[in-house]
Amino acid sequence: MKVTQTTAALFAAGATAAPSAKIQSRAACSSAVTLDATTNVWDSYTLHPNSFYRAEVTAAVANLSDASLSTAAAKVADVGSFLWLDSIANIAKFDDAVADLPCENILGLVIYDLPGRDCAAKASNGELAATDIAKYKTSYIDPIVAKIKANPNSAFALLIEPDSLPNLVTNSDLATCQAAASAYETGVAYALTNLNLPNVVMYVDAGHGGWLGWDANLAPGAAELAKVYKAAGSPAQVRGFATNIAGWNSFDQTPGEFSGTSDAQYNSCQNEKTYISKFSAALSSAGFPTHAITDTGRNAVTGLRLEWGDWCNVNGAGFGVRPTSDTGDELTDAFVWGKPGGESDGTSDTTATRYDSFCGKDDAYKPSPEAGAWNQPYFEMLLKNANPAF
Template identity: 25%
Template sequence: MRRLNHALAVLAVLGLAAGCSSAHGRADTASDTGDDTTKAGYAAGSPFWVDPESSAAQQARLWEQQDRDDDVELIRRIADRPAALWPPGETDPAPTVRAAASAASEEGKTAVFVAYNIPHRDCGQHSAGGSQDADAYREWIGQFADALGEAEALVVLEPDAVAHMVDGCTPGEYHAEREQLLSEAITRLKQQPNTKVYLDAGNADWIREPDKLVEPLRRVGIEQADGFALNVSNFQTDDETTEYGVRLAEALGGKHFVIDTSRNGNGPLPGVWCNPPGRALGTPPTTQTGERTLDAYLWIKRPGESDGDCEGGPDAGRWWPEYALELARNAKD
């Protein structure tokens, strides 16, 4: 089966994958694509799976029917490149995870996911929500992990969760439980034989001093993870984020990391973190980073999905074709 089942297609159309946000510059994927930017070549040679039923892919098919050739060419810059899947937090994630993992395995690819359902998620901002309580989260992450099976997978774990404890946004009474849940989640996901886990660690413009993240990351079990993730859903440049990541990696004893480059082609817009205008797609997903501890540039945020109800955008995680076109139009490649 090369195409996802109907349930996953519906999710892609509706844009139900959650986003994440923060007033500190967060808003709600790893491959080797080289420089080939032909339609068939965006993901050529990539070890990562491209979702054939993503919102961008469906938009491309719709515009093809409408003879919007220029827009189709632009949106293919998104549709034909690998991006992470954000399985639903409100329901059982297994159907989404299992379908993607199965499709990726059939193609000999690695599926990239984001696990984003920690209790008290996003401090009540645009992507507020998460599991009802600790037991519900344990059940959810267990369903997620079971559905991965033996497939090659990469999971970015809980954007914002650690940084929101460090900056004080998440109330102190929730910290001990969150640390325990994150530690358990890493352990559970790593029980799957071919799953890599990267724990989110915010971005370079949020927790400005990476040393402040070292002990919190250790408390939640970063040693058991494959590494940490930076710039998820944000716009900080590759150079700034890499420098920050190297410093944090050294402080963690050489831990590796990945960077979200999905929308950082023009860098950040000062003072605007939610759907900032004038942004661009960043470095296409690749494992050729030139930095020993930087495992990959990823498109973790799915380009074209809204950060939230701001700057004219729909709710967090909803597909916004006009914004997607702007990102692609402004991209350098």
């Protein structure tokens, strides 16, 4: 998955790292969990280092090309990250992930299987056709709802459908996005309505400052999120929005990475902190909750991209600030690791069906496998360039 607009900003530079999260020996809470979405739940819960990413990192440690990295690499497994339920089959990952979830941790889940998914790119096109809204509801959302209901003593943070609503705002000229528009809005509303459970907090994806942060996109972007939120009945467990998911933008670098470009005058959101401030104001006017989480998983290095919109396996990237609620910004609930570092954004194989030209650009790492597949050399690069270091 990744954005398809010539707009994406930087990495979180200069922030202070929180200690990496360690799995505790305790299991689920002894009673039902109720999350108050009017508050910042990240002040009370630690993002869970889920078992799937832990296994990927453990395997990566065993396969290191540079043995001197092993101690640092092993520490990555203890960092909380979101688990991507990006297909009907991958819903099965839920069970193992929740099995070792201690009461003080919150399990981050990415809800990501809309009909006609990723309508403006090829690398992460989904399994459902744009007409498969009924299947999305009954075979994807409903089983996730059932699993969460079966685990009332555990806490869940849900990131709702990356790239979907932003694509409707900025890529409405594409036939693929036009065909998917109805399913996107209907599907996201259905997800918000049915996942509105007491032990859940939800954030709707809002791209990043280089996407909806353009001055002309702020109000339309806010209107689109608010439209779907209201269609869902304004669910109480929606806390706000997510930014920079699987992205590269800095949280607070000033001046911004692309502030010197000829079109910078049209985008005042040169970092994610400014974007959150400005987009929150637009959302408030539109009637949508105004708090955010921001992905800092791979944004430790700036100045790597040729353009804001270059989103695929950026070469020279590094692991960024560990998940924490200590963001220094009232509107930003937490820094999170949304994209598991080491999993590819898309293949660089030009003959592949899902090859996207962004994955062949000069600033994209090559070779890279299909989206979601593990890329060992890229993981090692992220580790070497991590800031703060492991």
